[in-house]
């Protein structure tokens with residue numbers, strides 16, 4: 001059995017991971033509140049996968065209402081080593097056409113008012129985020145998408161908007177002028193939280209539309225996105241199978257696995273019991289070392 005355990009966050013149109021061996025649906029409680037739903041855990045080949053539908057079964061949580069903290073906490077609690085997120089994205093670039101896959105490299109955060117950190121209430125941490133995705137995992141995901149028959153673009157900057165409305169035409173042009181290549185509503189704060197949980201993150205976007213900047217194209221709407229995503233969901237599942245097959249047999253440590261070592265600024269002797277208890281999965285490697293301090 002491999003030592004990889006891949007957490008998959010399925011976005012719009014991808015509400016189940018397809019066939020997993022020995023699949024089990026488990027409801028996992030989180031101190032950060034209700035996750036979007038139960039996880040499905042099982043194997044593809046010798047690799048363990050744990051899947052969560054970002055917007056819940058039946059797409060009940062909008063991008064602003066997804067409990068990103070709980071979803072990431074639950075994946076960490078299940079023991080995942082790495083997170084592969086799959087999203088529907090709009091294209092801000094001529095060359096990225098509907099149906100194409102994009103292995104995202106950079107993120108711009110335009111979301112507002114979402115909980116963006118596990119830390120701050122008793123234990124403060126500042127993790128580095130210069131490179132928000134893990135290059136190793138992203139490369140493996142891009143290769144898998146390619147082997148699954150998708151047209152894949154490696155690299156690209158994703159701008160995360162708050163939504164739930166799509167962008168105005170002026171915003172769409174502005175994001176293009178900033179150098180953003182694709183647009184969505186969910187990769188932030190997800191990527192921030194996954195990093196805080198010391199998990200490498202890769203984001204594969206499936207292009208569903210050209211947003212509203214392109215004169216020759218209909219402006220984006222949900223019907224267009226769902227139509228493309230339904231066609232693409234099978235490709236995404238095929239990508240997961242190829243991803244499992246293409247992983248190196250044994251996972252080697254990543255610098256992200258221990259990123260909190262140099263990120264927590266609050267001295268250990270001041271960590272309070274409730275913060276430690278809440279972080280027992282996210283920062284379990286550190287907070288579970290010694291008995292919690294009594295107040």
Ligand SMILES: CSC[C@H]1O[C@H](OP(=O)(O)O)[C@H](O)[C@@H]1O
Nearest residue numbers: 011012063087088184185186225
């Ligand atoms: C269904 S239309 C917009 C919706 O689709 C994307 O979701 P996800 O990233 O979870 O695939 C986008 O970010 C919006 O949330």
Ligand SMILES: Nc1ncnc2[nH]cnc12
Nearest residue numbers: 088089090183184185211
């Ligand atoms: N054009 C768009 N804007 C924001 N999120 C999206 N998800 C898919 N297409 C999108």
